[in-house]
Amino acid sequence: MLPALNIGGLVLPTAPLTFILGAWLALSLVERAAARVYSTHAERVYHLATIGLVAGIIGARLVFVSSHWSAYQENWLGIIWPINTGFHVWSGLAIGVAAAFFYGRFQQLDPAITLDALAPGLIIGLMAISLADFLAGPGFGTLSNLPWAISIFGLRRHPVQIYELLIGLAALALWWRSSQQPSFTGQIFLTTISLYSGGRLLVDAFRDNAPLTAGGYHIIQIISLTVLLTSLFLISQNVTAGHETRSRSGSTEH
């Protein structure tokens, strides 16, 4: 769609730009959400998110560099430049999550409330991936004649990344609503990700070049269904436990 922006001779690739803006927006939202649901530890939650993000980026780069060390051992400058490519994404994700986890443990943050505060940041991060994919990524939708189908080099296709962005917006709206009066700790996170994963389960069917299992099943759909069912199960456990406790307490009061 728009792989690069030309601003007065300066060419900016849109994908990295989207990730930078997404990271900034995600951290800003986490800061606000933390102030709202975890006021006493808001700053620590913000630090946790920042540490996770920075550790993830550095980790992804270092794993890539170490796996291609022969190309870098006589070019140390190459470790930091050019930085537009050369990341081991899955390793970065694991390192980022591990760094955030250990920081949270060290700061004795409540995992459920911390996840409640991180939920909007996570959704914004996923939306940034969808937007970057739409602007400059490899994804495209299945063929469609619907009025909102977009033309990609002569073929009309489902704007699958736009669907993903709309799901992200819906998840953010639900996050906002559920954070007004949550029923239990972790509810904000669980309801937000259950809506997002349910939506991704639905729209990934319209992606033409989705990663597939050997049997032809969409991997994103399988992950989404697993996340959806797990989060619904955890919600059910907490809601029913709450009701049972309330019933017992009501009986005692009478």
Place this chain on the structure above:
Amino acid sequence: MFGQVSIIKPGLSGCFYTECGHKLTYCIRGKMGAMLKTRFEWTVLLLLAALLGGAWVVISREPPAGPDYVVLAEAPLVGHIAPDFMLATADNQSHSLSSYRGQPVVLNFWATWCAPCRLEMPHLQAASEQFNGRVAFLGINDGETASLVTDFASELELTYPLLLDNGRTVSTLYEIRSLPTTLFINSDGTVAEVIIGTVNQAVLEDRLEKLLEVEG
């Protein structure tokens, strides 16, 4: 992990006030709780979600890939067929992209005035030697003269084909907005990746190993 709250005061209104932070109070009176109360109702919901979700996954399953299954257009986009072209080198040897079908291709758009291009081209040369016979490398010059390209190739000792794109027809066809831009093309002619900006030896190695891995 979830819902571990210390109940301070069970209120008459049905709220339980908890203290996980100074201002934090959670209340068991949300709409979710009002809608589904019993374990049975939740079990039904979970089973329904599993059944409908599972059915949707099965319905969305893609049949075994055939040559005509995914409708592809010619476009310089990942997953699409890289547009074909024919260009000549400074010594008048013609090269068409389609003639390389059956092996992965690295298509590098460059110009002599482009400093990042100058920086990355030795890496491309090294990779072309490392993957010689397995991956084809084509440099597409951005509309400069044959003598300029020849001098540049001599200076950097480049041996892979540097094609002259007079009139910038191929650059236009590939919608090149900035230099350098590098396309990695699978052996079936589809675009695997487009990188805007400089690539180095490690990135080239990484991407080419993956391309060759896909080829099996």
